[in-house]
Amino acid sequence: MILVTGGAGFIGSNFVLDWLAQSDEPVLNLDVLTYAGNLENLASLQGDARHVFVQGDICDRALIDRLLAEHRPRAIVHFAAESHVDRSIHGPGAFMRTNIEGTYTLLEAARAHWSGLDDAAKAAFRFHHVSTDEVYGSLGASDPAFTETKAFEPNSPYSASKAASDHLVRAWFHTYGLPVVTTNCSNNYGPYHFPEKLIPLMIVNALASKPLPIYGDGQNVRDWLYVCDHASAIRAVLAGGRLGETYNIGGWNEKTNLEIVHTVCDLLDELKPDAAGSYRRLITYVKDRPGHDRRYAIDARKVERELGWRPAETFETGIRKTVQWYLDHPDWVAHVQSGAYRDWVSQNYAERQAD
Ligand code: NAD
Numbered sequence: 036m037i038l039v040t041g042g043a044g045f046i047g048s049n050f051v052l053d054w055l056a057q058s059d060e061p062v063l064n065l066d067v068l069t070y071a072g073n074l075e076n077l078a079s080l081q082g083d084a085r086h087v088f089v090q091g092d093i094c095d096r097a098l099i100d101r102l103l104a105e106h107r108p109r110a111i112v113h114f115a116a117e118s119h120v121d122r123s124i125h126g127p128g129a130f131m132r133t134n135i136e137g138t139y140t141l142l143e144a145a146r147a148h149w150s151g152l153d154d155a156a157k158a159a160f161r162f163h164h165v166s167t168d169e170v171y172g173s174l175g176a177s178d179p180a181f182t183e184t185k186a187f188e189p190n191s192p193y194s195a196s197k198a199a200s201d202h203l204v205r206a207w208f209h210t211y212g213l214p215v216v217t218t219n220c221s222n223n224y225g226p227y228h229f230p231e232k233l234i235p236l237m238i239v240n241a242l243a244s245k246p247l248p249i250y251g252d253g254q255n256v257r258d259w260l261y262v263c264d265h266a267s268a269i270r271a272v273l274a275g276g277r278l279g280e281t282y283n284i285g286g287w288n289e290k291t292n293l294e295i296v297h298t299v300c301d302l303l304d305e306l307k308p309d310a311a312g313s314y315r316r317l318i319t320y321v322k323d324r325p326g327h328d329r330r331y332a333i334d335a336r337k338v339e340r341e342l343g344w345r346p347a348e349t350f351e352t353g354i355r356k357t358v359q360w361y362l363d364h365p366d367w368v369a370h371v372q373s374g375a376y377r378d379w380v381s382q383n384y385a386e387r388q389a390d
């Protein structure tokens with residue numbers, strides 16, 4: 036069994052679905068279900084004994100101790116976090132608590148559990164920390180892409196909290212010998228992406244004929260990876276990554292935000308034409324995000340060279356699948372927008388309570 040934290044969020048739920056499609060090894064999914072946690076993402080696993088869901092907080096040491104003692108997972112894959120940069124600007128406190136204190140709590144619980152294992156189980160155990168390229172800071176137009184040796188220069192409360200958590204994970208390896216690996220990934224996109232983030236927000240706003248807000252001049256660059264390719268990279272690093280190492284994950288897909296929004300509009304024009312005209316008419320320039328990083332780009336050569344990992348999707352195939360997924364799942368979108376996904380939990384997951 037593996038313990039996944041944050042497995043009801045965007046990437047975590049895609050990872051859980053991918054894991055159980057590839058393997059019969061059960062998943063213990065610990066998620067407190069903030070606004071970003073949505074068990075509807077995992078509706079296809081209802082009644083599947085390989086998925087055990089526990090609603091609980093990664094800051095709750097007693098709960099984590101109990102889960103580790105009871106289920107004895109061979110690995111922890113740690114996704115749980117506050118993840119949205121704009122929210123971190125307006126309310127950084129939750130980011131400090133979950134991303135820093137939560138990671139610390141999980142590391143300490145993992146260390147106590149791991150130190151009680153026999154030698155073979157100790158050697159096999161892994162703590163996989165899922166992190167972001169945002170810890171590296173912002174690139175100029177002609178700077179080389181981030182490598183794993185790039186100094187950390189986080190600029191938002193979100194990225195600062197993730198950088199702190201990366202440092203904690205590193206320290207628990209060097210000080211206590213806890214067998215850790217860390218991945219720093221670029222911007223993900225795909226199914227089940229909460230529509231506060233750029234790509235799903237543009238899709239759902241366009242379909243509702245609402246403005247498509249572009250921060251600043253729209254020339255900020257992000258490096259995009261289809262979420263299932265992130266899941267396959269995590270599997271590869273968990274299986275073969277060297278202990279104490281960090282691996283950058285990305286698909287060599289740098290795009291300006293304006294290019295992204297144009298692509299989304301053009302796909303919608305093709306797949307769901309609007310009588311009022313091209314969806315591009317809805318593009319609206321708005322005030323920039325404070326401290327807005329100009330460019331991210333991931334150099335993924337280490338994971339490619341050492342582990343042979345490659346993304347399965349190009350940006351063109353992945354974004355088409357994504358837009359089509361949102362068109363095919365109007366109920367999921369409606370439940371997220373109305374908040375009804377939260378009721379779905381109490382109606383469908385009676386076993387969710389930790390205690
Ligand atoms: P998300 O916001 O969609 O999901 C986060 C999940 O964590 C939610 O299900 C939420 O309920 C849960 N959670 C939050 N606080 C918790 C707590 N205290 N205890 C237990 N569960 C808690 O985030 P995401 O986009 O899926 O990101 C997952 C991870 O991947 C994060 O660590 C993020 O930093 C990292 N990451 C994200 C991206 C991206 O593009 N989204 C890219 C690189 C790395």
Ligand code: DAU
Pocket residue numbers: 118119120121166167168169220221222223231232233234236248249250251255256257292324331
């Ligand atoms: O790089 C990885 C990171 O990608 C992850 O660590 C974060 O968890 C994830 O949220 C994401 O952060 P970004 O800030 O890059 O994602 P976001 O979707 O919020 O914004 C992408 C770009 O689009 C960014 O330059 C800001 C811009 N933007 C965003 C929104 C929501 C807009 O122009 N308009 C918008 O309405």
